Amino acid sequence: MFNHIKAAIIDLDGTMIDTAPDFLVAINRMREDFALAPLTLDVIKTMVGKGSENLIQQVLSLDFDADGVAARFDDALAAYQRHYLAINGDHSQLYPEVHEGLQAMRDLGLRLVCVTNKPLAFALPLMQKKEISSYFEQVYGGDSFAKKKPDPLPMLEACQALDLSPSQVLAIGDSSNDAIAARAAGCPVLTVPYGYNHGEAVQNIQSDGIVETLLIAAQLLSAKNSH
Ligand SMILES: O=C(O)COP(=O)(O)O
Ligand SMILES: [Mg+2]
Known part of the structure; x- marks a missing residue:
């Protein structure tokens, strides 16, 4: 997959x-x-x-x-x-292994895009402050397109801008929003279990797997890519 x-x-x-x-x-x-x-x-x-x-x-x-x-x-x-x-950012922090996971994905040659429902004017300074902006070639906010996740539009627009088919682009998120949007767009999707899923159990999300951290996601990708 x-x-x-x-x-x-x-x-x-x-x-x-x-x-x-x-x-x-x-x-x-x-x-x-x-x-x-x-x-x-x-x-x-x-x-x-x-x-x-x-x-x-x-x-x-x-x-x-x-x-x-x-x-x-x-x-x-x-x-x-x-x-x-x-x-913005004063009371929030990166989850464990985010830097390591993003770096490992870049080391695998993956291109990275952030698609968030957060308004762009909140997302961009927050990512700067937490020093993760440089991993990403593009950031799309909840106000970047006419529809937000769980609509597939943001995923489809991101894939088009990457000039890749959705099957070549893996989505990673914490909520059913991300998985529904990704699946409707045709992207494979992994779920992290530590975020916010509207008060629902993360196991109920229809995704292609749960990964404990972004570093584990990167390791899964490198294992699959070497076979
Ligand atoms: O701001 C929100 O509602 C959530 O944003 P997210 O898409 O990054 O989880
Ligand atoms: Mg989220």
């Missing part, structure tokens, strides 16, 4: 960086602005993965009905974005 892999599309939040603590601070500052009680990290983790708009929708829905959410949505999103940009 991994014999012809030429590139990898790697997810950001929950796959390379444990950003839930950043989300927690930004969301709770926004909630404070609206005189709402703070949320816990465990609750935030179930809400991350489908982009900022979806996150704000879920957060407001805890306290307001559909009309109440709609009335506050624009102001809440703007407040959240302001708070997030002010602390």
